[in-house]
Amino acid sequence: MHKDIEKILFDRETIAKRVKELGEQVTKDYKDKDLVCICLLKGGVLFLTDLIKEIDLDLEIDFMDVSSYGGASTVSSGEVRILKDLDASVKDRDLLIVEDIIDTGITLSRVVELLKSRGARSIEIISFLNKPDRRKIDMDVKYVGYEIPDYFVVGYGLDFNEKYRNLPYVGYLKEELYR
Ligand code: IMP
Numbered sequence: 001m002h003k004d005i006e007k008i009l010f011d012r013e014t015i016a017k018r019v020k021e022l023g024e025q026v027t028k029d030y031k032d033k034d035l036v037c038i039c040l041l042k043g044g045v046l047f048l049t050d051l052i053k054e055i056d057l058d059l060e061i062d063f064m065d066v067s068s069y070g071g072a073s074t075v076s077s078g079e080v081r082i083l084k085d086l087d088a089s090v091k092d093r094d095l096l097i098v099e100d101i102i103d104t105g106i107t108l109s110r111v112v113e114l115l116k117s118r119g120a121r122s123i124e125i126i127s128f129l130n131k132p133d134r135r136k137i138d139m140d141v142k143y144v145g146y147e148i149p150d151y152f153v154v155g156y157g158l159d160f161n162e163k164y165r166n167l168p169y170v171g172y173l174k175e176e177l178y179r
């Protein structure tokens with residue numbers, strides 16, 4: 001275990017098992033659809049690459065990087081800054097947005113609005129982790145790996161100051177690292 005980690009929440013084997021279940025569910029639900037998995041950078045990358053190997057369908061992947069202006073205080077402005085846009089059109093396609101974690105839901109709600117405006121046929125969300133206690137915007141999240149309490153976690157794509165994304169497990173950071 002990494003020296004900065006206090007406790008492992010989900011280890012490699014647990015994650016693999018859950019991702020397989022999610023992939024099987026998506027496979028059932030998207031049988032007759034035109035699936036595009038849209039990965040939100042950078043956190044969603046590890047989950048995306050594991051997930052698509054468990055989806056037994058033809059699909060495409062695309063990537064998007066967005067940042068919301070200043071977080072909660074800018075809810076009403078409805079602004080999302082696109083740092084990297086999708087490569088392909090999403091018109092009439094069935095989109096599955098792949099996220100590492102949903103916290104306030106602000107970023108994601110804006111991405112959904114944006115993709116709707118581009119004429120997607122359907123839009124659903126799959127997030128490896130969900131912190132429902134922190135939600136500021138009510139979001140319909142179709143697939144969730146795990147619901148977790150409001151503690152900061154890292155690993156499996158999730159970072160603290162861009163570090164720890166490569167850990168093959170999800171864990172709590174040691175408290176002294178926040179001070
Ligand atoms: P929100 O839902 O718009 O508040 O933003 C969610 C984003 O916040 C995620 O994509 C993560 O990048 C980041 N985030 C939220 N909670 C955590 C956490 O516990 N660890 C690491 N990143 C987090």
Ligand code: MG
Pocket residue numbers: 041042043044100
């Ligand atoms: Mg993120």
